Amino acid sequence: MPFVKRNAEGAIVAASHEAEGDCVEEVSEEELQASGFLDRLAGSRGGEAGQLASSDLELVRVIEDLVDLLVDKGIILFTELPASAQKKVLHRQQLRSRIGGSLDLLGDD
Template sequence: MPFVTRDTAGAIRRLDDTGASGDWLADDDPELAAFYRDAGMRAKRALTETDVDMVRVIDDLVDVLVAKQLVIFTELPDAVQQKLLARKQLRRDIGALQNLMLDDEGLF
């Protein structure tokens, strides 16, 4: 039976199993179930938001491992090689476009 701390609007903000503060709710309380569901969705959203950053970390890690010859690029599966090469090309293309836009700023 968790104890809950509420915000000024009455929504659950925190759970506490010691009973030091707040009201208690039964384990099967619908409000508690909604809090768990919302917390799970927030956690999934936060994890998803870090996925793009992690992809870049993995790209950089593969580059370092290949540069140090700890991994031989051609020994990676063909599908992995193609994806890594496609991402490198996209990054080069984006870099070139950004350079063009910077160069064009001086024209106006």
């Protein structure tokens, strides 16, 4: 699990694979991703690598919404997904509900 440093507002401003320096708070990788820190980092890289990383994060949300739609329409059963996929989807849903849906990766598209 990664370790992070937060600013006065509580936003993650640094991350490390190990507890070192100011990065002493351990968080899950999902929480780190949900915080938007990785988006900001990818955006600061620029170029095609940064664009690809950013689009990966956006595509994750699209896939989540697609799974929800297929389940809602009865096309697939949630329990038909592999156990590891179920666990990951449920964990991301819990994270998103805790942060109040403030991630708007899809915008108004």
